[in-house]
Amino acid sequence: MTSKYEKIYNEIVLLIQNGTLRANAKLPSENDLSEQYQVTRETIRKALKLLSEHGYIQKIQGKGSIVLDVNKYEFPISGLVSFKELAAKMGQRTRTELVKLGLQVPSDFIKKQLKLEQSEKVWEVIRVRKIDDEKVILDKDYLNENLIPGVTVKVAQNSIYEFIELELGLVISFAKKEITVEEATMEDRNLLDLEGYSSIVVVKSHVYLEDTSLFQYTESRHRPDKFRFVDFARRH
Missing domain, CATH: 3.40.1410.10 (Chorismate lyase-like)
Structure with missing residues (x-):
């Protein structure tokens, strides 16, 4: 069974791959994502960690989570x-x-x-x-x-x-x-x-x-x- 954070991960990956979320775009804050998906901030952190590990986003101090160019x-x-x-x-x-x-x-x-x-x-x-x-x-x-x-x-x-x-x-x-x-x-x-x-x-x-x-x-x-x-x- 797919966990909540994996579902959120898959949804955001799809948005990046189809161009809805473009390279260098900034993701909403953890609080905003938590409200958007109706989950805890811990669940959002797990999803963001997975996105980072798979090369979809980069966390930059003072800027938040930035979408990376998947066409590298x-x-x-x-x-x-x-x-x-x-x-x-x-x-x-x-x-x-x-x-x-x-x-x-x-x-x-x-x-x-x-x-x-x-x-x-x-x-x-x-x-x-x-x-x-x-x-x-x-x-x-x-x-x-x-x-x-x-x-x-x-x-x-x-x-x-x-x-x-x-x-x-x-x-x-x-x-x-x-x-x-x-x-x-x-x-x-x-x-x-x-x-x-x-x-x-x-x-x-x-x-x-x-x-x-x-x-x-x-x-x-x-x-x-x-x-x-x-x-x-x-x-x-």
Whole structure:
């Protein structure tokens, strides 16, 4: 038997899916919803919690419950796809801003991620991705300079993967990925249009060449309302 809060959840989901409740619309307050559905506030809280867990709403401090865009941009989890390749599917809606490019002595953290020797240096590439004129992704890439020499501003603004494969003639083979939700940093707040969101979806990747050399560590930091991370799984 469906509980009261599940019925309310299903009703609100339907309103979101059919466009009656549009993205960025604010839901009525818990008190108003309680009166509207003739249930207790605790029942409403359970329904809102379920909506939040399934990606339909986001609770923002001082603003209440905001409807998320269910037509999010899809990013493949298992594939190794460059932003340029994803952007090609979106047409002219995307732009890359190069924030920083430099060859440097890595921090202890980056040294550990890339399993570097004491004398090895890394390219640090920080880029902001704009979609529909909003800054919604912060990409922080660290590349082993011994394996990937000659990264230029032009390369960083275009596609590093394209440079690696077409110019350096290397084969990018596989990646190990980890997805977490983290508190937005000051850097995130300064570089992205967070629109009140306090959390960031972070995809951390260790990327390997065909000979199993680890050449790249990446943190791709996404505003949570704009993306849906997808995968295809088959049993057996």
